[in-house]
Amino acid sequence: MKRERLDSSQLEERLHELFRGDGPAMPSPDLLTRIMNGVADAEPTRFERWNHVALPVALAAGIAAIVVGLLGFVLEPRTPTDPVAEITRVVTAEVGDLFAAVGG
C-alpha cells in the first residue's frame, strides 16, 4: 500500500522505523571517568595550594623584617659619651699601668 502524497508525520514514522534498531547513541563506558579525571587534574596540587599561601606570607614576613630592622637602626637610642669621664677612665688606666711597671 502506498500513499499518493507524503505528509510530514508519515515521514517521521518511516524514519523512526528505519532507525529503530540502532537505538540512541551511547558514549564509551569510560567517558565519565575521563571527564572526572580531567576535572581532578585541573585542580591545584597540594604544593600549588600551599604556595598560594606560603609565598605571600614569606614575602610579607621578609618585608616586615627589613622594615623593623631599618626602624631599629634609625631609632636606636645613642647615649652621648661624657668626655671628662672618658678621659678620667683612660688616664686612670694608663697611670695604673705605669705604677705597675715601676713597681714590677
Place this chain on the structure above:
Amino acid sequence: MERDFAELTRRARAGDRSAFRSIVEATHLTAFRVALRTLGDAAEAEDVLQEAYLLAWSNRDSLRDPAATRAWIHGITRNLALNRARGRARRSAHEVTSDPDLMHRLSDYLASEQPNPEHVAVGSQLRALVLNLVAELDEKYRVVLLLRTIDGMSYDELAEALGIPVGTVESRLHRARAKLLEKVERALGRPSEVMP
C-alpha cells in the same frame, strides 16, 4: 528532582567534586548526542565533552541560576562542537551512493503505509542512504532531525539541548523532513510531493 539538581549545582559551585560528578552523570548523555550529531564522529564528540565539562568546572562561579545548569552545560557543549565542526570541512560518515534503484526503494519505503519484506531486507542500505542525504542538510536541520530520529529525543528534550523554544524545534523538524524528501525526489528527477 529539579530541587535536587539545584542543590547539586550549589554544592558544585562551592567546589564539591562529587556534586559535579552527579551533574555530569545527569547531563552527559544528551550532551554527547548533541556533540555527536553536530560532528558526526564519536571520538571527537567525546573530546568535546571532556573539554566542555572542564570548562564548566573552571567557570562554575559564573553559574548564577541553578535552574539553568543543564542548558548552560549543553550550551557550552554545543558551542565547542560547532566551533570544531566549522574548523573542518564536513565529512560524510557514509559513502555517497548514486544507485537510482536504491533511491527508488527509499522513495517507496517513505511513501508506504507499512514497510514490506523487501524494504526490511535492504534496511541497512536505506539507513546509509538516508544518513548520506541528511549529512548534506544545513547543521540546524541535520542535528535536530538526527537527534529526533535516531536518538528518539522528545521535543522538550530537544528544546533544552539545543537552546531553542519547542515551537522552533517543531518548525525545524518539519523543514528538515521536507528538505530530506526534496533531496530524494530531486535525485529521482521528480518534483517534491511532501504535504505540510
